[in-house]
Amino acid sequence: MFLSLGSRTVRQRDIIAILDLETTSVSRRTREFLRGCGERGSMVNVAEDIPKSYVLCQENGEEKVYISQLASGTLLKRLETN
DSSP: OEEEOSSOEEEGGGEEEEEEHHHHTTSHHHHHHHHHHHHHTOEEEOOSSSOOEEEEEEETTEEEEEEESSOHHHHHHHHHHO
């Protein structure tokens, strides 16, 4: 099964976490983690509008972070309906 993040889909089995960008980015460690992902090239921005969430995935042994314009609650509901 797949989860649509907006303009991109990911396999459900690859998803580690779905996180709210606004509430989690308050933490310095989270900001450092996201900055590091961007520097390593493991961040993919699929947001066509203001980003609201990010999805941490493990794909083929590599960590990927997808930035999405969809709210984390919306993504979780999509998972539940699949």
